[in-house]
Amino acid sequence: MRQTVLGIDARGPHLLGATSRAQIRTDFFGSTTNSEYSAGGLIRLRTARASLDWQNTQAFFSYDRTILVPDAPTSLASVAIPPLSWSGNLWTWNPQVGVSQSIPLSTTSKLTLQTACIDVGDPLLPSATSGSASTLAERSRWPGVQFRAGSSFGPVDSETRFGLGGYFSPHRATDGSRFDAWAATADLHLPLGKYLLLTSNAYRGQALGGLGGGGYADFIYRDYEGATTLQPIDDVGGWAQLAIKTGRFETNLAYGLDNPFSKQIRSRTASSTAPTYSGLTRNSTLMLNTIYSPNAYLQFSLEYKRLQSTFPSRDRYASDAIGLSGAYRF
Template identity: 55%
Template sequence: MKHAWTMPILATLVLGRMLPAQTPETPEQRLKRLSTAVTQVQSQMKAYQQQLLELQQQIDALQKELGNRPTEAVASPSQVAQPPVAQTTEEIQERQAIAESQIATHEQTKVETESKYPLRLTGLILFNGFINTHRVDDAIDPTYALNGDGNTGFSVRQTILGFDATGPHLLGATSHADLRIDFFANGSQQTYGASGILRLRTAHASLVWDKTEAFFAQDRSLLAPNIPTSLVSTAQPNLSWSGDLWTWNPQIGVRQSISLKSSQRLEIAGAFLDVQDPLLPNATSTATVTRAERSRWPGLEGRIGYAAGQQDEGAAVGVGGYFSPHRTSEGYRFNAWAISGDLRLPLGRRMQLTSNVYRGAGLGGLGGGGYVDYFYPTGTDDAAQALNDVGGWAQFKFRPAERLQFNAGYGIDNPFAADIRSSLAGSTTYTGLSKNRGAFGNVIVSPSKYLEFSLEYRRLWTNYVNNVLRLSDAIGLAAGYRF
């Protein structure tokens, strides 16, 4: 209504265009005509202002009448509270500005791709401070203790960048893909680091039907579906190399879900995988082909499990198996294998117990075996034997509130002492860990959906050959912003 006075002016201009051409006006006549038009417009503006004033008075009187009306003894079930009426044009303009800002923000979340299919950018900007009482393998995210002095520092190298994409339909299935990278490369093996700074963490691409999924990925093996909870340790999951088979390896496979009753289901998964060679942190290797690739046969892994309730939240239990032929650079063959068990058990609404365990041989490529896959037995240099190993971890979670959680866990990786002694008696030197244990406790606070803070304490016990034990305490502080 505040622009209603413009109508007479527009009408005057239009009529002026429509009238036939007349004798040109003198300046005096033109000034008089324009003065008359201005007077008319001012008169109409006063009339409109008077109407607005009357309407405002009527609204005020109606609100006063409603406010003085006595309340009924019993409220009607149909009564519903009504929102206040916007009384000024300024309020309307403010609401419009907020709506336009929200629309603009929504538009900015769209990332255009060549395929024109949706792509979403996600990530975690993660700052962490650390104090290590003794020397460790990696100061930022340690997994085992060494002999030497400790260190203190800050880092943002565990920052994670991700991409999530939804693609076309194919054969009745929807297609999905995601990629995660970080800045933790250190010149070591592919699953631990890479040359330069940027490092590929995980990647997935899948076709998903109602109960079936076909996928290829780089991720942890099917044997170890559970992950210890930590904001301080993301470059390597907590309890890595001390019971958690965490390493990310290329694989291609199929998952099938079979509904039982209610929310219960049977989960079956199988895949081929290419297992990397284990390599101590900051060590380098000139090999261009892994021992698994040299065998010319892919590894096999599978898992069968029972689950109930929400995905990744309800109860779940499963068993898994793994087999992979290997061949050394000298031409000696050995087979890596494992059997595993996993458990996720909710204990009421606020507590949860999570665990993975395994028994196998040649598990260095999966994140076990003290960084060792095989050894040469006593008295022989022409046969390789897979190093036997056993380990696992467990974690207890307590979540007293939606945005607050406490976690505590313990893990152990224990290569067989008899195999280590046999290796030491041979002509080669054992270069791995003879046992590695870790324990941790942390608190994670999320003031909002996008902000996270954590304080964590970790203890590392690392055994080397000849019963040498190294200890280190690690205190970590993390602050993360998710986007």
């Protein structure tokens, strides 16, 4: 029930020669409250988007994942928190405003240029709760910027896409220290014949906790010449999924990895005076699921996931999860 997603799609009037559109998605995975014996706070905003669409140009505002990740892994069991979260999928929802421009190259191919400003949030550990305090990015008084250039060709129902992107966001910590978050990304959407589809995304960057990477952290503290200094965490990761679609069945095999540079983190943990690091040095997820759709409204899925998490102490923990889920689309 709490993973139920409700949404509204709307089309508005024509403005400046463009079609106006908007959509919003909510679920029931918000924080619960014990006061007044109610379920207050359960409704949660997931994503929202409003756009002005011209023939080849789009101006948009969104509360969604970064434009650097055009595709997402498929799962019917992991809805409230998207699949492969903190395992290479830069999934976190952040406010963005941007422009997209398509440049037709032929009747079946085009070049797409996208740029957007982003108000990236601070990473939260699973047990943490969010508040209304200013984020480290907001403290810098500068928005983050992101850019993606992609090309596509082929028919719409079997389109091949490839893109490269970049991200930069100044941050300012509560003690006044400044650091920059950045990333370089690549993404692929490749049909392999009639039944197979390969999708993937990879990144290399720094201080990516606010986008869903970095082992739940943007930085660590280190002792340097008798003083405690802040050091952004370098990070590399990504995910890939192979989808097999045959009639009413769809099978997805996916793997994701988020790998903060453990050498940086372990050099800090050797110090006894710097604040404790609570994040991970490596987190990976292997996922296999099958989705059965007997009709246009019903879906059933059996899913297996194996999660492996490594901590600065080099302790590694693994967990297996098997889920059976059903959904009704309306």
